[in-house]
Amino acid sequence: MRFKTLTLAAAAAVVLSAGAAKAEGDAAAGEALFKKRCAVCHAVEAGKNKVGPSLAGVVGAAAGHVESYKYSKAMMDSGLTWDEATLDEYLTDPRGVVKGTKMAFPGLKKEEERADVIAYLSTLGQ
Ligand code: HEC
Numbered sequence: 001m002r003f004k005t006l007t008l009a010a011a012a013a014v015v016l017s018a019g020a021a022k023a024e025g026d027a028a029a030g031e032a033l034f035k036k037r038c039a040v041c042h043a044v045e046a047g048k049n050k051v052g053p054s055l056a057g058v059v060g061a062a063a064g065h066v067e068s069y070k071y072s073k074a075m076m077d078s079g080l081t082w083d084e085a086t087l088d089e090y091l092t093d094p095r096g097v098v099k100g101t102k103m104a105f106p107g108l109k110k111e112e113e114r115a116d117v118i119a120y121l122s123t124l125g126q
Pocket of ligand 1: 034037038039040041042051052053055058062063064065066070071072073074075076082087091100101102103104105108117
C-alpha cells in the first residue's frame with residue numbers, strides 16, 4: 001500500500017516536470033521565429049520603434065510602457081502587465097484579447113511557438 005502511494009507520487013512528479021519543461025520554450029527557436037514573424041514591425045533595441053513599439057524589456061512591463069511610441073487607446077486602457085500568461089493569451093489572438101489593438105497580426109496558434117517566442121522575449125533587456 002505504502003509502495004503504491006509512492007509510485008503514484010513519483011508518476012505525478014514526472015508528469016508535472018514534463019509540463020513545466022514544455023512551457024519554458026526554446027529561446028533560440030523563438031529568436032528565429034521572431035525574425036520571421038515579428039521583426040518586420042518590432043525592433044528589440046530599446047528606443048527603436050517601427051510600426052510597433054520596441055520590445056526591449058517588454059516582459060514584466062505594463063502594456064503601453066514605451067513612452068516614445070503612440071499606442072492605440074485600446075492598448076493603453078488594457079490594464080495588462082506582460083508576463084508569460086498575458087503574452088501567451090495576447091499572442092494567441094491579439095485582437096480578441098485587446099479589442100481595438102492596432103497590431104495587425106493574426107496570432108500564433110501553436111502553443112510551442114508562443115512558448116519559444118516568449119522565452120526569447122524574456123532574454124531581451126531594457
Ligand atoms: C504588422 C505589424 C506587427 C507584427 C507582425 C507584430 N506586431 Fe506586435 N505590435 C504591433 C503594433 C502596431 C503594436 C501596438 C499595438 C497597439 O497600440 O494597439 C504591437 C504591440 C505588441 C506588444 C505590446 C507591446 C507593449 O509595449 O505593450 C507585444 C508584446 C507585441 N506586439 C508582440 C509581438 C510579437 C511577439 C510578434 C510576433 C509573433 C508581433 N508582435 C508581431 C505590430 C505588429
